[in-house]
Amino acid sequence: MTRTKTNYEELVQQAEGLLSGQRHRIANAANLSALIFDALPDINWAGFYFLEGDELIVGPFQGKPACVHIAMGQGVCGTAARTRTTQRVADVHAFEGHIACDPASRSEIVVPLIVEDQVLGVLDIDSPEPDRFSEFDQEGIEALANAYVRSVG
Template sequence: MSFSAIPLAGSKPDQYAQLLEQACGLMHGERDRVANAANLSALVFHALPQLNWVGFYFYDGAELVVGPFQGLPACIRIPLDKGVCGAAASSRQTQRVADVHAFPGHIACDSASRSELVVPLLDGDRLVGVFDVDSPVADRFDADDQRGLEAIAAAFVESLR
């Protein structure tokens, strides 16, 4: 089966609705987290402008461990008390950071990253991991991006059931 992403059009919320539809199409009938994370990373990385890293970290019961991603090689393990990913995982709240260099404890896996949005992946109360999106542009992410990426993250978690 081949998949061809449809170019996004319209307002930003409309574009995220289209992206979510494409994401759900990619994951339809597939429950494997690695397969779905790999396809979602590629889809989001190529669909949205001004990104330099998109990927998943999975919680192993002690820390976050890198999963499928698009971008430069990444930090392999992230403690829950470090960086933006650790903050999202430990607080179970999306972290939208306009300037990662001003974030206490920021982990610079890619020195080109300037802003970051990290969505915790929760199955009820259980932490699955985080969905991490980085940009080389300061203040790249707004509330529309947050809502759109949270919807994609929720669809990913739903695909695991």
């Protein structure tokens, strides 16, 4: 199936409008995960994990039920949080220590959310297609994560 490129510039504008005037991290995460899930083709999960102590706790999301606790440094989400770098994984089954919340997921992108030099959590998006996320997608999803950070920071 040929996928058209997502217009991330337009999607970021929609996100900024949706999050404008609201600083509540849970409300904004809920709305942004719904926007992303509706807008991006070929994904099966979009949502947030928030750092509490030494672990990530599931926050608002769209998709099948998710793992509740993820230790820092574990799986794709924990690795993104610990390294403070986006993790774009073409094949989650080849990622050492991958945590399989939904066995249908084949690829994943996780962007750390950093507010005032502190990791707040991560934005996590999964796809049932291998190698779903390109560099182009990474730039767009990082821009969406930055819109979220600006809304709550």
